[in-house]
Amino acid sequence: MAENRQSYPEGIKWTKQRKDVFHILNNATEPMSAAQIYAQILKNEPDVNYAVSTIYRILAAFEEQGFVEKTTFMGDDTVMYEWNKHEHTHYAVCLNCHKKVPVHVCPLEHFDHHDMMGRGPWAEIAKSDDFVVTAHKLELYGYCKECEKIRK
Amino acid sequence: MAENRQSYPEGIKWTKQRKDVFHILNNATEPMSAAQIYAQILKNEPDVNYAVSTIYRILAAFEEQGFVEKTTFMGDDTVMYEWNKHEHTHYAVCLNCHKKVPVHVCPLEHFDHHDMMGRGPWAEIAKSDDFVVTAHKLELYGYCKECEKIRK
C-alpha cells in the first residue's frame, strides 16, 4: 500500500505515520473519521503501535497546511476528514447506512462568488444581510440503491 | 417569558422544563446548542435547578416528535437544535464569529424532488448513482458585516 515511492506534498516532515494517513485519505472514496483512519491503518499493518492522538495531531497539521478538509454530516456525530483534491465536490448522504456518494455536479456552479456578493440570484441574500459569501456546502440526503430497496 | 398561556404541540407531557425549552427554541433566531439553551434558561430564571441531562432528554424527545431539528455547522463542534417551523431555511455562517444568518431564499427551490430523481439538472446525480434524494442542506460560508470590517 505504501511501498511505491510517491511524491508527498512539501512543507512538512514525512514520518511513517503521516505517510500512512496520507495514503489512506488520498485513496479514500469518501470522507473518513479519525477512528476509521486508525482502524484502516491497523488493518493494513496489524503490528503498528500508533497512538490515536497522533492521528488527530496529523490531521490537524494536514488541515492547517490545507491538505485535508474537515466536515461533519447530519447523522454522524463525528468529524470527517478528506484529502483536498481541489475538486468542488458535494455528497449525497444515505440516511440509512450513512454512505456518502460523491457528486461532482454543482447546481450552484454558475453562481460565482462575485455574483453571490450582490448580483444575480444571490443578490437578495447578500444585500439584505450584508454578508460576504466565500464558499458553500451542499449536502443531498436520501437513500442509496441498497437501502432504498429495503426501505419500502 | 413563559407567563402567557400558549398552545403547545400535542402528544407529549408538558412539564415546566419542556415549556421552557420550547419557549426558548421557538423564539430563537438561530440554531442553539444544548448548553446555550441551558444558559438562557438560567438567565431567565436564575433560581431554577435543572439537570443538564434533562435538556438533552427533552431535545431528544422533541426531535423524535419532529418538533426540533438537529444540525451541525462547520466550525462549531457541538450539535445545534432549532424549532421546526416548517420553513425551508438555510444559513449563512460567519467563519469568524459563527453567527448564523437565516436565508429564506433557496437556489434549489425550482428543483423539486421529482426532478431530483431523474429529470432536470439533477438527472446526472440521480441516474449515475441510483440515489433517491429526499432533502438537501445548503450552508453558505463567509463573513458577516461586523467581522468583514475587522478582517481586512
Next chain:
DNA sequence: ATCCTAAATGCAAATGAGTTGCATTTGCAA
C-alpha cells in the same frame, strides 16, 4: 377533586471523541 401509573426529572457516574503535557524519538538540513 383525588388516585394511579407511565413518563419525566435530578443526580451522579459513565462514556467517548478529541486534546494536552511531558519525556523520548526522528526527519532532515547543515
Next chain:
DNA sequence: TTGCAAATGCAACTCATTTGCATTTAGGAT
C-alpha cells in the same frame, strides 16, 4: 554524521453527551 526542532507515544485530562436508578409529576381514569 550530527543537532535540534518537530513529531510521537503514553497517560491523564477535558468536555459534550448518555445512562442507571431513585424520586417526582403530568394528566387520564375514578
